Amino acid sequence: MASTARFDVIAIGNAIVDVIARAEDSLIEAEGLVKGSMRLIDAEEAERLYASMGPAVEMSGGSAANTLAGMAALGCKCAFIGQVAxxxxxxxxxxxxxALNVAYDTPPLAEGAPTARCLILVTPDGQRTMNTFLGASHLLEQAMIDEARIADSDILYLEGYLWDPPLSRAAMRRAIDVARGAGRKVAFTLSDAFIIDRHGDDFRALIKEGLFDILFANEVEICALAGVEDFDVAVAQVSAEVPLLVVTRSEKGAIAVVEGQRTEVGAEPIDAVIDTTGAGDLFAAGFLAGQAEGRSIAECLTMGAVCACEIIAQMGPRAQIDLKARVAAKLG
Known part of the structure; x- marks a missing residue:
């Protein structure tokens, strides 16, 4: 039976503008950064690091917003909740x-913290090291949650990064209650190992309560969540408690586990990795778009792999090619 919901997915996440610049490994080392990671910084650090960056490109980002941008490009109906100034x-x-046809009506803050920005250093190997000043994005209050839209969306997609600030955490908890009360699914992306270090107990409790229908993670994150080093053991442990677990594995592809049934796909071939910013976000976009279309798990994984491949072949997290045509060419 076809869904009667107005939106395929509504997401709650950080509303961030990305500032992306090429950087040598020497800058990463000089700044004492962990290549490929994400850290939170304050306004003073943001200004200092920005001054040390080379020529940069500014574009809208944010993990969940990137996922919606990809889904919209694939023809899905999407809405976003997030705070800007x-x-x-x-x-x-x-x-x-x-402009991407994503419904977005969260009122901006009239005063106080400025809009969030993420300073992204991309090294020659395509790895991105993210330095995020959360600004207004972490001031998302429960009053900003559009409960009617959540109830009118097939899937509520939550970004783990936004679990860190207390205000937005409370807003997301309310959103989960609204979605489940309306009989909708809840999808959650773990976002980063450092978020799990800080809030892993929360996530494990939510999983045990059965509040997540779909959980997205990468290899590092799933092991951190399970508290084990062995990937297969971690997958077996978490998948036993989540209806649908999706784990990306970079060049090794991705897996999904539904009721003990494991499905795997390989990564799409690529000539050169330009920038890994948004790879996981666009994988989620392809997978969720496949879910919205009622496709098989294998096809959903393939759609995710295609979208991730296209995004790492360019600079920035928003697709510059026709994703819908690319997916159609792959699936036939």
Whole structure:
């Protein structure tokens, strides 16, 4: 039976503008950064690091927003909830998302913290090291949650990064209650191992309560969540408690486990990795778009792999090619 919901997916996440620049490994080392990781920084550090970056490109980002941008490009109906400020970057973010036909109506903050930005250093091997100033994005309050839209969306997609601030954490907990009360599914992405280090107990409790229908992770994150080093042991442990577990494995492809049934796909071939920013976000976009279309798990994984491949072949997390045509060419 076809869904009667207005939206395929509504997501709650950080509303961030990405500032992306090429960087040598020497800069990563000089700054004492862990290549390929994400860290939170304050306004002063953001200004200092920005001054040390080379020529940069600014574009709207944020993990969940990137996923919706990919889904919209694939023809899905999407909505976003996230906090920006009433400033230049906030206007840029809002325009970019709406231009992609993503419904976005969260009122901007009139005063206080500025719109969030993520300073991304991309090394020659394509790895991205992210330095995030959360700004207004972590001030998302429960009052900003559009409960009617959540109830009118097949899937509520939550970004783990936004679990860190207390205000937005409370807003997301309310959103989960609304979605489940409306009989909708809840999808959650773990986002980063450092988030699991800080809030793993919360996530494990939510999983035990049966509040997540779909859980997205990568290899490092799933092992961190399970508290074990062996990947297969971690997958077996977590998948026993989640209806649908999806784990990306970079060049080794991705897996999904449903009721003990494990499905795997390989990574799509690529000539050169340009920038891994948004790879996991676009994988989720392809997978969830496949879910919205009622496709098999294998096809959903393939759609995710195609989208991830296309995004790492370019700079930035928003697709610059026709994703829908690319997926159609792959699946036939």
């Amino acid at each position: 009433d400033d230049q970057l906030g206007h840029v973010f809002t325009h970019d998302l709406r």
